[in-house]
Amino acid sequence: MPSRLPRLAAIATAAGAFSGLFGVGGGTIIVPLLVLWLGYEQKEATGTSLAAIIVIGGMAAAAQAAYGNVDLAKGLLIGLPGAAGVVAGAAIQQRISHRAVAAAFIVLLLASAAILIF
């Protein structure tokens, strides 16, 4: 697919802008655009989005650490239950349909839009 790289670049740009401006990860943008523009299945989009977030979050964490804003101990303290949660969340996801994952994702998008508006 010749338009594949430009589409990935567009997704990356939108996700970066979103996280840079509003301080949230680009996941809410990456997941649906992988589905809509690159024909991903919903679950593949969520897994691939996490791989992108390692890189995006890693770069952002390094930049914030350089400014001395990162409390590493607290970050790891909440990261451990977070890690347990992601293992559970990924396992739950394998037991429900792509449509159910998409429906949950739509709820997340609506909530996120509402937070931006209000």
Add this chain to the structure above:
Amino acid sequence: MDALDWTGLLALSFAAGTAGGLLGVGGGVLFVPALVVFAGQSQLGAQATSLVAIVVVSLVGTWRQRGYGNVRLRDGVTVGLLSPLGVLAGVVLANAVPERVLELSFAAVQLYIAAQLAREVGLPSRPVKR
């Protein structure tokens, strides 16, 4: 921090991770308020600190999802590596456009994407074959 703070912090963090595994997001939307409310961090400090947890969640999540066959590593890393372009675009935008306009524009983009996604997967009604 008292026992209630600890409970809230750990519960919200677990929920953030669960959202990550289920929906493919980093969980910052829950980590940040958890740190502000239960650990007494400032908004800026919480956003910076939450990134550590987001990296942990996305690493473990990618590992698990790879086991389930749901990760296209090459595409994911490509999106990650190209994202600084967006950060630059975001900085330029932030200096050129009022914040309220940006918030409303992004909200509109999200609502539009939600509608497209609903149509794509045939929600709320069954899809008509196009």
